[in-house]
Amino acid sequence: DVKVTQSSRYLVKRTGEKVFLECVQDMDHENMFWYRQDPGLGLRLIYFSYDVKMKEKGDIPEGYSVSREKKERFSLILESASTNQTSMYLCATKGTVSGNTIYFGEGSWLTVV
């Protein structure tokens, strides 16, 4: 079974703090994704990485950055957290064949106070 592990399920951070969300996958997948999920807005793609050190902006990259130094690990960074970044963050992975399934982690609930 594919395992996508997000390092923290629940975090509370203060406005202005730097926040790291870590994601590790064990399937040797090339593609990794960070989404945020908000009520009424569904899933929105923040960033996407298709290879080590490669990244592509998604629909809402503002206020976020990412790092992919190793194939299995994809980090989401909030340089200076703000209250409007309070959300559920979902990491996902996928192999390269078109039509392949995307596999999700369990999510990280971030509250910025």
Added chain:
Amino acid sequence: GNSVTQMEGPVTLSEEAFLTINCTYTATGYPSLFWYVQYPGEGLQLLLKATKADDKGSNKGFEATYRKETTSFHLEKGSVQVSDSAVYFCALGPKGAQKLVFGQGTRLTINP
């Protein structure tokens, strides 16, 4: 562009009722189509998928048929259970692309 439109929720049914959640899409070419389910407090997991026209995906009593002529992939289940209460997402995977396009999600609640 590519997009997915899902039936708006929330949907509330009684146990053993018949379920349909509508999903229509816009895409160039022949995308793959997916239904994902999210149980309370968890991430999304694949429920079923179809990769070409007229394919039927099925899992856990749920079914969906890839209808190219109506650009639809409606989710159905003949007799729902309380444990089916969750949020359901329809998604498409464009041919040759890595990113999926998700619908807004439909919250389903089943009452005993």
